Structures are given as C-alpha cells and as structure tokens.
Amino acid sequence: MSHANAALTPRARLRLAELVVDRGWTFAAAAKMFMVAPRTAKKWADRYRSEGAAGMVDRSSRPHSSPTKTTPDVVRRIVRLRWRHRLGPVQIAGRLGMQASTVHAVLVRCRINRLCHIDRVTGEPLRRYEHPHPGSLIHVDVTKFGNIPDGGGWRYLGKQQGDRNRAATDTQRRRGPVRGPLIGTAYVHTVIDDHSRMAYAEICADEKAATAIEVLHRAAAWFTDHGVTVERVLSDNGSAYRSHAWRDACAELGITHKRTRPYRPQTNGKIERFHRTLADGWAYARFYESTEQRNTALPGWLHFYNHHRAHSAIGGKPPVTRLTNLAGHHN
Template sequence: MSHANAVLTPRTRLRLARLIIHDGWTCAAAAKMFMVSPRTAAKWASRYRTEGPAGMADRTSRPRTSPTRTPPVVVRRIVALRWRHRLGPVQIAGRLGVPASTVHAVLVRCRINRLSRIDRATGEPLRRYEHDHPGSLIHVDVTKFGNIPDGGGWRYVGQQQGDRNKATTALRTGRTDRGNPRIGTAFVHTVIDDHSRVAYAEICADEKAATAIGVLRRAGAWFADRGITVERVLSDNGSAYRSHAWAQACAELGIKHKRTRPYRPQTNGKIERFHRTLGDGWAYARFYDSTEQRNAALPGWLHFYNHHRAHSALGGQPPITRLTNLPGHHS
C-alpha cells in the first residue's frame, strides 16, 4: 500500500516508466511531468525494464537482516515471565538484564503489553470470539438479586433502617422464619445474543428447569419478532440446563445446546458482564421503595440498553444497530 503522501502510486509509476521505455521520453522530461526527481524516474524505468508491470508494486522497507533484533530465546523468556507472573517491563528487565524499553517492545509485538489481554486464572492470552450473525449463538443464565423491603433497602436508607424495613415486610408477607426475616430473592433469567449483544430478561420466582424452559421459549419468540432465528444456546452447568426437559425443549425448538466447561465462567463471559451492567444500571442504580417498583423499571432499562446505551464492544453503538432492516430500531 502506498504512503498517504506518496506522489507516485503503482499505476502512475507504470505510466511514467512506459513513457521512458516505450515512448522515448528522457528521464528528466518524464520526471518534470510527474513532479519527481530524474533519479526517481530512472529508478522506476529500470525496474519496469527488468521486472515489467509487477515491478511497480510497493516493496517492504524492512531490512534483510536485523543484527540488533532481540534474540528469540530472550523473547520466549520475556513472554514466559509475563504470562506466568504478570510482571511489568521494569521487573522483567531486572530479571533478564535487558533494557525495559526492549521488554516493552517485545510485549507490544506479541500483543501482551496490556494485562487486560491476559487471563488472570491461567496467564494465557485472552481468546475473544464473536459469532458472525445474530442468532448464531445466544447466552443464557440466571442472576439473583435480593428483594427490596417496603421503604427501601440498606444500600440507601442505612443498615439499621434497612433491617427494620426488612422485618416489617417479612411480617407482612409471612416469611419470618424463627425470628429471621426473609423477603425472598428475585431470579432474573437473562438471554443475550452473542453477535449483537441484544438482551432479553425476565424476573422469575425460581431457577427450575420448567421456568428456564419457559424463558427460552419466550425469548426465542421475542428474538424471532426482531428477525433473529436462534441456532445455538450456551449455558453453564446449572441443574436446569442439565435436565432432560431442557434438552428436549432445545430439540423441539431446533436449537443446539452447548455448555461451558466446569469452573470456567469466562466461557460465558458476555452474559456475566451483562449481569454486572444489569446490577449497576438497574438493580442498584437508584433508590427503590419496593421490589415491585424495581421490577417495573426493568423493561424501560432493557429498552435503554438495547436501543440507546453505547456499547464499547460495538464501537460505541447500541446493540440494536447490529440488527439490520429492523424498522423503528432507533426509537
């Protein structure tokens, strides 16, 4: 690829060389016409004479040999220290006796100069993936939020007032167990499309297989209304997703089921990250006077997330923009 400020492109070089070789122009005359030096014109004419049109292409400026390049054995030791011990350039330089600038250059070249690109658990480079079209894979999971007592929870009213509100609400709902007030848990079943990050969520009373299957069916219909045909579903190894009923429901819907490797939540990382966004943006974002008030706010927040919230993994665009030919998706 030619330099952005290059005077001659491969096509222009060919025109210049042909004027000199075929039309008998002098190098000085051709150089004046194309506003380059006679030496440059002579170079392209000579290359055209020996190599033909193929010689007009750009060539790498990399030298044939690099005597001062970091030896491969040192590169391997730098990478090993980075992966296994997550050391910075200065610490690695101190151990290996090489300049920190050299270590940094090696880390940049190997694309491990940022620790965010290295898996904390294994030390291996992160392997990110994204399916190429909506519906190719959806992630499903369940996240839990404690219900909010009447009058607000401890996060906003303080621990003492929160405990009193909890006791009052438990007494009203009849959930006091041996003097221990219980106000229940909200099980939020979440579904997110791998390619577009468009999300669907429901608040349920449990995380049993029948409930998860109902969410999957309704989510599939919701995605279908938006032109998405679900092909695969990825879940963790929860009991609901290991049940025969779940496998049968996936078969009926024509969906291939995949499960993550045990103790590797990173495999389902997109929905795990969505849960954090869900908590920060909806569950704990503001004061709620009751669980019902928080539940009522979920549909509005989901619309904001899908249609208006800028997503860093999508170049600052909301998820809905990845669904093509969808009328009114900017509303």
C-alpha cells in the same frame, strides 16, 4: 500499498520513468515535475529499464537480515514472565537485563502487550468469538438481586435506615434464629443473542429447572416475534441446565444445548458482562422505594438497551440494528 505521505504512487512512478526512458527527459526535469529528488527519478528510471512496469510496484522495506533481532530463547523468557507473573515491560526488562522498549516490542508481536488481552486463569491470549447471524447461539443464565424493603434499602439510605425499613417490611420469617425478616431474592433469568446482543430478561422467584424451561419457551417466542430463529443455547453447569427436563425442552424446541466447561465463566462471558450492565443500568441505577418499583422499571430499561443504547462491541449501535435474520433469510 504506498504509505500516506508517499510522493509517488506506482502509476506516478511509471509516468516518471517513461518520461526519462522513453522520451529522453533529464532526471532533474522529471524530478522537478513530480516534486521529488533527481536521485529518486534515477532510481525509478533504472528500475523501469531493468524490470519494466512490474518494477514500479511497492516492495517490502523489511531488511534481508536482522543481526540484532531478539533471539527466540529470549522471546520465550519474556512471554513466560508475562504469562506467569503478569509483569510489565519495565519489570521484565529489569529481570532480563535488557531495554524495556525491546520487551514491549516483543509483547506487541506476541499480542500480549495489554493485560486485558490475557486470560486471568491460564495466562493465554483471549479467544473472542461471535456467531455469524442472530439466533445461531443464545446465552442463558441467572443473576440474583436482593429484594428492596419498603421505603428503600441500605445502598442509598445507609445501613441504619435500611435495617429499619427492612424490619418494618411485612415479610414471612424463616424458622430458626434469623436476624430480622427475610426480604428475599429476585432471580433474574437472562437470555442474550450472541450475534446481535439482543437481551430478554424475566424476574422469577427461583432458579429451578421448571422456571428456567418456562423462561426459555417465552424467550424463544420473543425472539421469533423479532424474526430470529434460535438454533443453539449455551448455559453454565447449573442444576437447572443439567436436568433431563431442560434437555427435553431444548429437544422439543429444536434447539441444540451446549454447556460451558466447569469453572470457566469466560466462555459465557457475553451474558456475564450483560449482568454487570443490568446491575449498573437498572438494579442499582437509582433509588427505588420498593421491589415492585424496581421490577416495574425493568421492561423500560430492556427496551432502552435493545433499541437505543449504543453497544461498543457492535460498532456503537444498538442491538436491534443487527436483527437481519428475518424469516428464511439464513435458511
């Protein structure tokens, strides 16, 4: 395909060559008409004589041989330093005694020129995936937030005032030596659709299997109301998701359950990233005077996330725009 600044397209080349070969125009006259050099007109006319119209198409500008090309052994050494030590082009070039621009070109060809494209654990290029339609896979997990004492917590008021509010809050102490009353923890059970990024969340008192199962039932019904049939669910290896009760609940709903590899949260990365968005956009977004006030704000934020917030992974559109799995649409 011709580049953006090309003077001649394949069709224009053919017209130029026909004027010279078939109609007897001079190279200078044809070149002037098409605003190119006479030498260019001669090149296309000669190619037309020898190859016909097929010779007018674009050809690769890649050279037949590259004597100065970086050898495979040097490429392996560059990649090894990048993977094992996460060095930049300048540091790698200093170790190998070569130009940093050459190292950068090798890293670009190997698609590891950006450290954010490399897995932190293995050093291998990241493998991103997305299921083809809504409901093909949902991710489930639990994230925790500390409850807020009456009057506000330390994040906005400072540690001293936060501790005073915590001490004044009417809570039930645990047995044993505990500093101050136990405010408790909010367990937010989250569910997110892999394709559309539609999210469902509930605030619960624990993360036990029975609670997770109830959340799964309500989430599946919620997705059904939005025209999405859940087919698979992906979870980590938490005790709730390894239980027989969870397995039986998935079978009852007709959902295939899959678990991530141990110590590999990247596999469930979409929901892990959603937890960060949840914290920034809801849990720590503004000052809350109590846990109840924060809990009350969650449904409104979820509606904003699903229906109005631009999502960078789906082209800057809100997740609801990807809900195309209406009843029977993908069956």
